[in-house]
Amino acid sequence: MNAVDQLIRNRLASDVVLINQISAHIIGSGGKRLRPMLHLLAAEAAGYRGEEHIQLAAVIEFIHTATLLHDDVVDESDLRRGRKTANAVWGNAASVLVGDFLYSRSFQLMVELERMRVMQILADTTNAIAEGEVLQLLNIGNPDTSEEAYLRVIERKTAVLFGAATRLGAVLANLPAAQEQALYDYGINLGYAFQIADDLLDYVSDASTLGKNIGDDLAEGKPTLPLIYAIARSEPAQAASLRRAIETGGLDSLDNIIGAIRDSGALELAREKALGYAQAARTCLAALPASVARDALDSLAVYSVDRSH
Numbered sequence: 001m002n003a004v005d006q007l008i009r010n011r012l013a014s015d016v017v018l019i020n021q022i023s024a025h026i027i028g029s030g031g032k033r034l035r036p037m038l039h040l041l042a043a044e045a046a047g048y049r050g051e052e053h054i055q056l057a058a059v060i061e062f063i064h065t066a067t068l069l070h071d072d073v074v075d076e077s078d079l080r081r082g083r084k085t086a087n088a089v090w091g092n093a094a095s096v097l098v099g100d101f102l103y104s105r106s107f108q109l110m111v112e113l114e115r116m117r118v119m120q121i122l123a124d125t126t127n128a129i130a131e132g133e134v135l136q137l138l139n140i141g142n143p144d145t146s147e148e149a150y151l152r153v154i155e156r157k158t159a160v161l162f163g164a165a166t167r168l169g170a171v172l173a174n175l176p177a178a179q180e181q182a183l184y185d186y187g188i189n190l191g192y193a194f195q196i197a198d199d200l201l202d203y204v205s206d207a208s209t210l211g212k213n214i215g216d217d218l219a220e221g222k223p224t225l226p227l228i229y230a231i232a233r234s235e236p237a238q239a240a241s242l243r244r245a246i247e248t249g250g251l252d253s254l255d256n257i258i259g260a261i262r263d264s265g266a267l268e269l270a271r272e273k274a275l276g277y278a279q280a281a282r283t284c285l286a287a288l289p290a291s292v293a294r295d296a297l298d299s300l301a302v303y304s305v306d307r308s309h
Contacts, residue, residue, distance in 0.1 A: 004036050004057045011058065011105060022086045022098040026065055029083050035165050036061045038190070038300070042169025042183050044293035045285075052113055053172055059122065060165050062106035067129055067157075069099035074133065075220050117171055125164040132156025141221035143243035147228055151192070159191030166190075166297075182287035186297065189281035194304040196274040199224035200267060201309065203258050215254045221246055225273065229266035238264075274305045 012023040036057035043053035069086055071077070073095050078088040087095040103126070110122055136153045139145045166187030170180035202217045203226055217224050223246050231239045238260050245257050261267060281301040288294050 001033060001037060001040065003054045004033070004040070004061070007054060007058045008061060011062075011109060014101070018090070018094060019098055019101055022069075022090055022094060023065075023102070025083075025089065026069060026086055027061075029080065033061065034194075034300075035064050035161055038162060038187065038297075039165040039169055041293045041296050041300070042166040042187070043172050044169075045288050045291055045297060046170045046173035046175050046179070046183065047289075048169060048173035050172065052115075053169065055109055055113060056118065056168055056172070057165075059106045059109045060161065060168075062102045062109070063122070063126060063129070064161060066099040066102035066106070067133075069095045069102070070133070073099075074137070075216070077216065079216075115171075118168060121164055121168060121171070125160050128156045128160045132158075132160075136222070139223055141247050141249075143223060143231065143246040145223040145228060147225065150223065150225055150228055154192060154195040155188070158195040159188045162191030162194070163187035179287050182284045186281045186284035186301075189277045189284065190301055190304055193274045193277035193281060193301065196225055196270055196277065197305045197307065200226060200270050200274065201307075202226075203261055204267060215258070218245060218254065218257060219249045221249050225270045226261050226266045229269045230261040230264040233264040233266060233269075234260060271305065278302065278305050 008027060012020070012027060014020055014023075039057045039060055040053055068080065072080060072085040073087045073092045076087075077085050079085060085095075086098070106122075110119055132153055132155070135149075136157060139149060139153060163184045164187070167180060167184040170183045175183070199217060202215065202224065218227070227242060227246060231242050234242060241253075242257065242260060245253065278301045281304075282298050285294055285298055
């Protein structure tokens with residue numbers, strides 16, 4: 001991870017000062033670096049012994065960071081990881097353009113590896129992420145969003161990059177197709193578990209721990225799984241109130257909304273869903289030989305749900 005961090009900082013450099021400022025702000029904001037870590041662990045668990053996983057881990061983090069810059073503009077967010085977002089400091093235009101810089105820099109890095117399969121996986125993944133962003137946009141303010149539609153969004157927005165990170169570890173190690181598929185399935189299931197748990201935290205954590213404002217998802221009109229379940233399980237009057245909150249971004253009654261979600265049992269149900277995906281991820285690891293890296297991947301599946309931020 002130290003080598004990845006150093007490569008990230010070296011390859012962020014630009015002779016355009018604003019790019020350096022915004023890149024340093026978001027890269028240095030204390031993120032978990034979970035996606036590059038996943039790739040490094042997957043490569044090690046797959047038995048890879050080269051150096052290319054360092055560069056691919058940096059590519060994966062650049063792609064993720066670009067999506068964060070764009071997400072914060074779309075969502076009009078002003079807080080991420082406990083700090084002001086780049087768009088809150090420098091404005092929307094600069095954030096979007098530096099996000100584009102990070103996307104293009106990630107593709108420069110992957111082309112250097114001269115592996116067509118790697119480029120294909122990451123190109124397909126990046127395209128799927130963009131589709132997920134548009135799908136989520138279509139769901140904003142829509143209280144009739146189904147669980148299936150919600151899962152389709154988080155598959156593209158979150159799970160596909162997790163899956164690419166772990167699949168690429170197998171690709172570097174030239175694992176047989178079945179083991180490559182197992183590592184990919186692990187990443188996909190982990191991505192689902194991680195995102196559902198993330199959406200739960202919007203209603204059970206606090207701003208100082210979470211690093212963003214509580215109720216942000218609701219304020220943005222995002223019908224995440226806790227809300228979808230709460231509407232389905234509430235009495236008609238309460239369900240109508242929750243539906244209005246999604247339509248209007250009802251933060252004026254946030255305490256009442258959170259109370260209604262908790263009373264409905266939706267949080268426990270969503271957590272069970274996340275735990276199911278985490279367990280599915282852990283089961284996939286049986287296809288790999290025992291190792292410290294495989295144990296770490298197993299621990300990450302547990303952590304994906306049992307975390308406070």
